[in-house]
Amino acid sequence: MSMTIGLAGKPNAGKSTFFKAATLADVEIANYPFTTINANHGVTYVQVECPCKDKEKTCGKCVGGIRFVPIDIIDVAGLVPDACKGRGLGNTFLDELRQAQAIIHVVDASGGTDAEGNPVGIGDHNPLDDVIFLNREITMWLYGILERNWLKLARKIQAEGLKLEVVITEQLAGAGIRESHVNAALMETGLARVDHLKWSEEDMIRLCDAMREISKPLLIAANKADIAPGENLNKLKELDRIVVPTSAAAELALKSAAKNGIIRYTPGDRNFDVLSEDLPKAQKKGLEAIQKVIERLGTTGVQECINRTVFELLDLIVVYPVEDEGKWSDKNGNMLPDAYLMKRGSTCHELAYQIHTEIGDRFLYAVDARTRLRLGEKHEMKNGDVIKIVSTAK
């Protein structure tokens, strides 16, 4: 499954810094597919414990037992108020957003920038306003699409006996909304039980809000946490969603230093080792300041945002298809050659289809490479499973 995270946020919240930090590859993981596709499209990695830890031999694809699984990340163009009405960069923003399965909202938790990103005094702006604003913009974008032709569509559903959820899904397909999202939103809002011809504008906005929440789950990076007043961080943490304090600037500095061989640092670590002895004073001081920040925050938070988006928000698991269940390798002896991200609850048969349509069509059974047990097509895989698929495909 190809996975795309969209990074959203107002100007000056630190979105570009977060994006650069997330996509800057350290030399140690440079054998991975390269990271920057273009200015705002890149590859970042979720980190998992590599299954080769359970074998005598290391796979050569992980770094110290940590496997980096690539995912796409888009730095969604700057958002301005009323983007959904097509002002400023709004249309590009929404256009890019439709490609994302989840959103990391980079919020300036320091409160040092106003709604449009202009600098103000630290703590002068309430970051909760930015959270409400972004959600509202996305909801109103969906509403704008749904409301177009609605009267005509609503009558057509009635006259031709069409299914409500099918018509709504068709109308919103371009925004990445699927029928399951529509159905869930209809149930959640109670609108499934209300005649759609009687829906008010407010009902439709409520429906769009529910569809947004279901189809584009969102995590908050409470950025600039290094300088943010504690009160702001607390306010954000009280929200009913995942909030991770981050310092994108610290992560970028650490990753750059690691890339230049100055420090040894694995993203997400709680500390780093300085490798070079005679650093210029300013650099030494800078690194000491960063050390203090991560001591206070735990980590810089950037890697945590990515991992939690994938494993908590989207509830994905990682599975490793192999052809040799003894060596955990492909035909050429490459150990654990691939790592697939799949929805929790996915079956062996679905994995077969992910590998190749023909392997899916000609699936016979699977083998759990750890236990050597045979698994049927309906068997639901677990995170970290190493699976051999047996099929009659050539």
Ligand SMILES: Nc1nc2c(ncn2[C@@H]2O[C@H](COP(=O)(O)OP(=O)(O)OP(=O)(O)O)[C@@H](O)[C@H]2O)c(=O)[nH]1
């Ligand atoms: N203190 C602190 N400053 C940060 C952090 N992240 C970013 N900044 C600073 O915030 C400013 C804005 O960062 P950008 O990454 O350019 O912000 P942006 O959201 O991409 O803004 P646009 O490119 O205008 O959309 C820069 O001066 C960064 O150095 C952080 O974690 N802590």
